[in-house]
Amino acid sequence: MSTAAPAPAKGRVRQLRQAYAITKKSDRNIGLILLLTFLVAGGIFGAVGFWAFGSTTLGLILSVVFGVLIGFLAVLIVFGRRAQTAAYAQVEGQLGAAAGALQMLRKGWDVKPAVAFTKNQDVVHRVIGRPGVILVGEGNTARLRNLISAEKKKHSRIAGEDVPIIDLIVGTGEGEVPLQKLTKRVQKLPKKIKPAQMTALLYKVKALDAMRPAAPMPRGPVPTSMKGQRKAMRG
Structure with missing residues (x-):
């Protein structure tokens, strides 16, 4: 039986990488911003989880998981918005x-x-x-x-x-x-x-x-790249 990862999962990862590379061209601090977003959002909600679940071993595990999940969610939201802004900035003024x-x-x-x-x-x-x-x-x-x-x-x-x-x-x-x-x-x-x-x-x-x-409309880079960024954000 094949143990290879499903093709759709690989495709989504590739789309995210492409979106990140395109975004970084006009938003050079995107990596630092996403890291800070993860640490701040994850830290705040991890602390909330610690207060809600208590200081037991199970409570600590749940707090960490809760903080990590919220941190990743915050990163995806921020990345999606900044990627879209970067895509618009790169094509603004171009025909099409x-x-x-x-x-x-x-x-x-x-x-x-x-x-x-x-x-x-x-x-x-x-x-x-x-x-x-x-x-x-x-x-x-x-x-x-x-x-x-x-x-x-x-x-x-x-x-x-x-x-x-x-x-x-x-x-x-x-x-x-x-x-x-x-x-x-x-x-x-x-x-x-x-x-x-x-x-x-x-x-x-x-x-x-x-x-x-x-x-006489160009049908290549502009529509394709912008649609690709949104597809990557939607997963």
């Missing part, structure tokens, strides 16, 4: 960064990168979910306004009056959404349509998408 962030959305969202674009590499991505149709632009704000306006007209013809069409622009200017806050902003939008309406809408936009030219 918003598409990579949007593709990290969980089930229940349909993401279509680069439904519209200009020769100057201004791009509009589309997300369909319970809030309706969300058009997300990245590039020059002035040029994006016209591009998004044209897309809103196209989608409003097929979506109907009951489906909201929301537009967002990724950036750091006034009224714009920072890249690292994009997915949270989308997820917090109020739900306006029912699942059945969303399904019907997806069928309608297929006809619209079939008439479009091929989008």
Whole structure:
């Protein structure tokens, strides 16, 4: 009988190592921070366990186990947040960064990168979910306004009056959404349509998408690396 470790376990370890290596490039103190997190969280909750379980041998064992488990949990939480921040920092400003962030959305969202674009590499991505149709632009704000306006007209013809069409622009200017806050902003939008309406809408936009030219969007490093970081965090 084979005694080799299961492949999924090896895969998760490899993903964590890759995420750590990527994070360390922009967060050089990540190792020290994680160590301090483990010691502080583990020490505090170990002391709480000692107070709760008593000073007997069993109590000491339970206190140590409790402290170690809480310490590891704290490390995973801190690492997950800092890894995500590092991933956003490394791709911010690159073409396709918003598409990579949007593709990290969980089930229940349909993401279509680069439904519209200009020769100057201004791009509009589309997300369909319970809030309706969300058009997300990245590039020059002035040029994006016209591009998004044209897309809103196209989608409003097929979506109907009951489906909201929301537009967002990724950036750091006034009224714009920072890249690292994009997915949270989308997820917090109020739900306006029912699942059945969303399904019907997806069928309608297929006809619209079939008439479009091929989008010149990079499909390699940005989406893949950001999705890889989140997969590593989820285990």
